[in-house]
Amino acid sequence: PNPRTIEQNIRVMGEYLASRHPEYLFTRPIRTIKGEEMVEKEGLGFFRIFPFIAGSVTHDVVSDPRLAFEAARAFGRFTRTLAGLPMEQLQTTLEAFHDLSLRYHQFTEAVEKGNPDRIKESAYLIDQAKELSFLVNRYRSIRQDPAFVLRPTHHDTKISNVLFDPQGQALCVIDLDTVMPGYFISDLGDMMRTYLSPVSEEEQNFSRIEVREEYKAAVLEGYLSEMKPVLSTTELDLVSFAGPYIIYMQALRFLTDHLNNDRYYGATYEGHNKLRAENQLVLLEKVLGSDGQ
Numbered sequence: 001p002n003p004r005t006i007e008q009n010i011r012v013m014g015e016y017l018a019s020r021h022p023e024y025l026f027t028r029p030i031r032t033i034k035g036e037e038m039v040e041k042e043g044l045g046f047f048r049i050f051p052f053i054a055g056s057v058t059h060d061v062v063s064d065p066r067l068a069f070e071a072a073r074a075f076g077r078f079t080r081t082l083a084g085l086p087m088e089q090l091q092t093t094l095e096a097f098h099d100l101s102l103r104y105h106q107f108t109e110a111v112e113k114g115n116p117d118r119i120k121e122s123a124y125l126i127d128q129a130k131e132l133s134f135l136v137n138r139y140r141s142i143r144q145d146p147a148f149v150l151r152p153t154h155h156d157t158k159i160s161n162v163l164f165d166p167q168g169q170a171l172c173v174i175d176l177d178t179v180m181p182g183y184f185i186s187d188l189g190d191m192m193r194t195y196l197s198p199v200s201e202e203e204q205n206f207s208r209i210e211v212r213e214e215y216k217a218a219v220l221e222g223y224l225s226e227m228k229p230v231l232s233t234t235e236l237d238l239v240s241f242a243g244p245y246i247i248y249m250q251a252l253r254f255l256t257d258h259l260n261n262d263r264y265y266g267a268t269y270e271g272h273n274k275l276r277a278e279n280q281l282v283l284l285e286k287v288l289g290s291d292g293q
Helices: 003-020 066-080 100-113 116-120 123-131 134-143 184-195 213-225 239-259 270-290
Strands: 039-041 045-047 151-153 162-164 170-173 180-182
Touching: 045 180, 066 116, 066 151, 066 162, 066 170, 066 184, 066 213, 100 134, 100 239, 116 123, 116 239, 123 239, 123 270, 134 239, 180 184, 184 213, 184 270, 239 270
Parallel strands: none
Antiparallel strands: 039 045, 151 180, 162 170
16 A cells, blocks of 8 residues: 555544544554654655553453454444545545455456466365355445445454553554545454454364354444444345455455465465465354354
């Protein structure tokens, strides 16, 4: 992404919140004496400094349903509080980042043009991914509905992107570089992907992958406590689609990268992205089963 686009988005959001919702804790870069929020040093890149939030802590693992609730509420509040910001003022930082149609197209291209050996030994995963393509069809249909609207969306709702106080109350969301116009299913779905199972996409023992129902309930309760008043009836009907949508997309991206010789994510061992893809497909099946889909 273009650092200047990120800088502009954060400035626009910060100015909007300062004028409309001054009580909202929003982390903006500290300005230099010249008034700059980002400084470019030739040959070194871009630099910025964010304020330290005293008493705040972060978590790398969702170890308690209360954390899931608080984080989901924080991300919901973020989008709801920015609801009045005209979308034309917010620029796209990552083009087609959560476009499931594009990710499926990239997957099918990799199946045709990728590493022949990897395509052959991944045949069972490729077949499984294709069988789940009904999710792509649903996504395409949803995109045509005018009641499914773009909103300021974080796009990276992992638990470490929330600051908490020592008692476990969420203070604010951080790491705003991926904030851009998007759909609510991106943020809700990413929380479903990363909060529900006790293990991550790196887990090699697939029997440890599970849907923790109390965490799922906490995510939904926390997010909808903020977002339900602003979501359309059409959107509320899509709440159960959010998790499968993001999990499937991530599985496709891992499998695509495996077939393309790990060009995007890289790999620390042979078959790393294949394992990640299979891990996510296992999680997807469990989430679909949990939802009765």
